Amino acid sequence: MQRRPIIVVTGANGGVGFGICHRLLVQLAQRNPPDASPRLSSPDAHITHSDSPNLKYEPAASTGATVIMACRDRKRAERARGQLLALLDAHIAKLDARSADGVHARAFRENVEVEVMYLDLSLIRSVLEFGTELAQRYPYISHLICNAGVAAFSHLGWARFFKQLATAPISSVEHPCYNIQTRGVRSKDGLGWTWQCNVFGHYVLFRTVQPLLAAYSRTGSEPSPGPARVIWMSSIHASPVYEKDDWQLTDTDLAYESSKYQNDIIALELSSRALAHQKYTRNANGNGNAVVDGNDRAHQGAASEEEAEGEVLHYLVEPGITPTNFAALLLDQIPFGRFFMVLLFYIVRLLGSPHVLFSAYHAALAAVQAALSAPPLPNTLAAQDHHAMPKYGSQTDRWGYERLGVAETRESAKREGEGRALLQRCEDLYRTFLAEYQAGAEGEGSR
Numbered sequence: 217m218q219r220r221p222i223i224v225v226t227g228a229n230g231g232v233g234f235g236i237c238h239r240l241l242v243q244l245a246q247r248n249p250p251d252a253s254p255r256l257s258s259p260d261a262h263i264t265h266s267d268s269p270n271l272k273y274e275p276a277a278s279t280g281a282t283v284i285m286a287c288r289d290r291k292r293a294e295r296a297r298g299q300l301l302a303l304l305d306a307h308i309a310k311l312d313a314r315s316a317d318g319v320h321a322r323a324f325r326e327n328v329e330v331e332v333m334y335l336d337l338s339l340i341r342s343v344l345e346f347g348t349e350l351a352q353r354y355p356y357i358s359h360l361i362c363n364a365g366v367a368a369f370s371h372l373g374w375a376r377f378f379k380q381l382a383t384a385p386i387s388s389v390e391h392p393c394y395n396i397q398t399r400g401v402r403s404k405d406g407l408g409w410t411w412q413c414n415v416f417g418h419y420v421l422f423r424t425v426q427p428l429l430a431a432y433s434r435t436g437s438e439p440s441p442g443p444a445r446v447i448w449m450s451s452i453h454a455s456p457v458y459e460k461d462d463w464q465l466t467d468t469d470l471a472y473e474s475s476k477y478q479n480d481i482i483a484l485e486l487s488s489r490a491l492a493h494q495k496y497t498r499n500a501n502g503n504g505n506a507v508v509d510g511n512d513r514a515h516q517g518a519a520s521e522e523e524a525e526g527e528v529l530h531y532l533v534e535p536g537i538t539p540t541n542f543a544a545l546l547l548d549q550i551p552f553g554r555f556f557m558v559l560l561f562y563i564v565r566l567l568g569s570p571h572v573l574f575s576a577y578h579a580a581l582a583a584v585q586a587a588l589s590a591p592p593l594p595n596t597l598a599a600q601d602h603h604a605m606p607k608y609g610s611q612t613d614r615w616g617y618e619r620l621g622v623a624e625t626r627e628s629a630k631r632e633g634e635g636r637a638l639l640q641r642c643e644d645l646y647r648t649f650l651a652e653y654q655a656g657a658e659g660e661g662s663r
């Protein structure tokens with residue numbers, strides 16, 4: 217049986233984040249969770265397992281779990297917590313209490329904790345405080361799911377909408393060009409708001425909980441569920457549509473799409489470093505000599521102390537397109553806006569789009585399968601390609617049967633090296649905020 221998973225989900229009180237928590241609990245309550253054995257809809261020969269082929273993996277069945285809902289509004293989060301537990305209870309109530317599944321699920325339920333913790337990604341101090349409190353309360357974290365996301369939508373561009381609908385109806389849902397965003401919105405910290413909530417806030421969160429992730433990976437025994445996993449929520453909209461110097465995305469009309477691209481290349485860079493570190497350690501352990509190739513050496517140079525502490529698997533996932541509160545500001549400007557959106561989604565799915573899903577539970581498929589798969593889903597590409605990684609997507613066929621899709625993600629050829637530069641900028645800024653936070657904490661302590 218598995219060590220108790222302790223899973224942090226950001227933006228867990230609604231939309232896809234709520235779906236992730238719901239799906240995690242329902243899956244973990246099963247003796248043989250189907251999400252622990254994902255099957256790719258189109259098996260891709262280029263992706264390979266990065267983990268040790270000799271490691272024995274334990275089944276994903278769990279005797280309990282802790283899910284930490286990291287949310288900015290305590291009231292909304294407490295309400296969502298109640299709904300989650302009610303959904304889990306309803307799921308368990310359907311199982312025959314005398315069957316092996318029923319017995320397992322009821323024992324699991326006795327040992328489930330769903331906690332709400334305050335986290336506002338638009339305020340870095342809150343992210344650092346979150347990390348401090350987490351370290352006081354838990355010995356390790358098994359999964360960090362960086363799900364929360366925002367876009368500074370202002371209004372619908374009707375002319376663009378009708379033109380795209382008439383000329384490319386599927387694209388009008390998959391890649392809408394009519395959701396107009398406000399430029400230059402700043403966070404409470406004075407940084408680009410979309411950038412901070414979607415990119416930097418999650419980077420700081422990852423850095424803050426890195427010792428807890430490493431603690432989980434380090435103490436792994438065999439059979440093992442594998443190292444701790446960090447799951448970065450991307451989008452099929454991710455696109456490098458900003459000037460390279462505008463890295464806080466304050467001078468672009470497409471800050472959302474750009475922030476998701478930045479998430480992709482940060483995950484890619486972190487994953488490359490983790491893999492290089494892993495390979496380096498294995499070589500060193502295998503023959504006493506650390507043998508590294510040129511690519512590895514470059515990454516070794518960049519490895520932080522925390523990276524050396526324990527390996528972490530990074531995954532990129534996207535939830536497809538699903539009705540949530542994400543575009544509420546736009547839809548609520550139109551009478552029956554949400555109704556028309558769902559209608560359009562149905563039409564587009566019937567026309568053959570695999571990306572439209574109608575429930576957050578289904579949209580959570582990719583994140584939850586990346587979290588629970590045993591052995592871990594591959595997170596690298598063949599031929600040790602350090603500059604590309606798979607992006608797993610929640611998909612469906614036109615009749616609504618869900619499936620796991622996969623696409624290749626790489627840095628745009630014109631922007632090579634951007635991931636490394638961006639990571640360095642995030643790291644420098646993180647250290648500045650951390651120093652201020654620590655100085656503030658010391659000041660308070662000496663008062």
Ligand SMILES: NC(=O)c1ccc[n+]([C@@H]2O[C@H](COP(=O)([O-])OP(=O)(O)OC[C@H]3O[C@@H](n4cnc5c(N)ncnc54)[C@H](OP(=O)(O)O)[C@@H]3O)[C@@H](O)[C@H]2O)c1
Pocket residue numbers: 226227228229230231232233286287288289292335336337338339363364365366413449450451452453534535536537538539540541542543
């Ligand atoms: N829905 C889609 O079709 C779609 C498509 C592609 C990618 N995604 C991605 O999926 C993720 C979830 O989106 P969603 O559709 O579920 O949107 P949603 O319904 O708007 O949920 C977003 C979640 O993020 C939280 N959040 C927003 N700002 C935050 C902050 N400053 N600090 C902490 N939490 C914050 C929200 O909290 P509040 O409730 O307090 O606002 C909410 O819980 C996002 O990363 C989004 O980019 C969604």
